[in-house]
Amino acid sequence: MSTAGPFFNYRKARRDRVLRKMAAMRAPMTSDCNQDAARAHGSSLQRLVGRHSTATLIIGDSETMERIEADALVSDPPYGIGHRHSGKLGAAYAGAKVKAHTDRVIGDDKPFDPAMWLGYPIVILWGADHYAQRLPHGRWLTWDKLGGKESWDSFGDVEHAWQNRQGAARIFRYLWKGMCQGAGEDKGTKRTHPTQKPVCVMRWCLDIAKVPIGATVLDPYMGSGTTGVACVRTGRNFIGIERDAAHYKTACDRIAHELDGALL
Numbered sequence: 001m002s003t004a005g006p007f008f009n010y011r012k013a014r015r016d017r018v019l020r021k022m023a024a025m026r027a028p029m030t031s032d033c034n035q036d037a038a039r040a041h042g043s044s045l046q047r048l049v050g051r052h053s054t055a056t057l058i059i060g061d062s063e064t065m066e067r068i069e070a071d072a073l074v075s076d077p078p079y080g081i082g083h084r085h086s087g088k089l090g091a092a093y094a095g096a097k098v099k100a101h102t103d104r105v106i107g108d109d110k111p112f113d114p115a116m117w118l119g120y121p122i123v124i125l126w127g128a129d130h131y132a133q134r135l136p137h138g139r140w141l142t143w144d145k146l147g148g149k150e151s152w153d154s155f156g157d158v159e160h161a162w163q164n165r166q167g168a169a170r171i172f173r174y175l176w177k178g179m180c181q182g183a184g185e186d187k188g189t190k191r192t193h194p195t196q197k198p199v200c201v202m203r204w205c206l207d208i209a210k211v212p213i214g215a216t217v218l219d220p221y222m223g224s225g226t227t228g229v230a231c232v233r234t235g236r237n238f239i240g241i242e243r244d245a246a247h248y249k250t251a252c253d254r255i256a257h258e259l260d261g262a263l264l
């Protein structure tokens with residue numbers, strides 16, 4: 001019996017898979033409302049497609065775009081705590097390797113107004129304790145960044161998100177502080193954004209808010225794309241908007257990598 005057969009089949013299957021993957025990654029930009037919204041503001045978007053999820057990544061200013069339809073809005077907006085004090089970066093930047101051109105987060109020098117994002121069926125906004133007075137009643141989701149350990153520095157030990165529903169406040173414990181990272185899917189992650197969140201935190205808040213699998217999640221302040229990575233890993237669709245070109249590229253690369261995995 002010849003050994004060429006199985007070898008040939010294996011190679012062909014592999015080549016076909018790569019070709020299918022490449023075709024999907026080149027999926028045409030469709031003429032939908034996202035595309036129109038992006039064009040209208042001189043922005044462009046990338047449409048990435050995987051087996052279980054799609055991701056639409058837009059470069060531009062989310063606050064000047066037309067409303068984009070989505071089932072849930074999940075975001076970590078800039079809210080004014082990272083501005084420079086005495087020439088030093090604020091506490092939010094501790095631990096991240098920040099490039100010179102991205103050492104400040106766009107929009108992080110002024111108070112955040114959440115009003116335009118409150119009309120979505122499910123809303124989760126991180127950092128909401130900094131603009132709580134502008135939010136209606138809801139519930140609090142808290143991330144314990146020490147993973148249950150004792151405090152060891154002068155930086156904040158927790159971050160809070162607000163969700164637009166009544167209910168019990170909940171806590172998630174995961175160590176992610178300075179150089180320290182807990183075990184699990186985020187272990188060893190190289191942080192490229194000064195306020196990058198762990199994927200497991202975004203996964204947790206999507207699940208606890210009961211954002212359905214297959215739903216479309218909008219993040220209008222996408223940063224390095226962590227919400228998008230969590231969506232792709234959990235079978236949700238994602239629309240992300242980012243103003244900063246360097247962070248936009250990071251998000252595109254991270255999410256393309258995830259969808260690449262999903263296509264295999």
Ligand SMILES: C[S@@+](CC[C@H](N)C(=O)[O-])C[C@H]1O[C@@H](n2cnc3c(N)ncnc32)[C@H](O)[C@@H]1O
Pocket residue numbers: 060061062063076077078105106107108193195196197198220221222223224225226227241242243244247
């Ligand atoms: C707090 S960071 C989000 C970090 C993200 N959670 C992550 O894990 O990488 C907020 C991001 O919003 C972006 N941004 C600020 N104003 C914006 C706007 N009007 N439209 C789009 N992006 C904006 C900033 O450039 C920054 O990258």
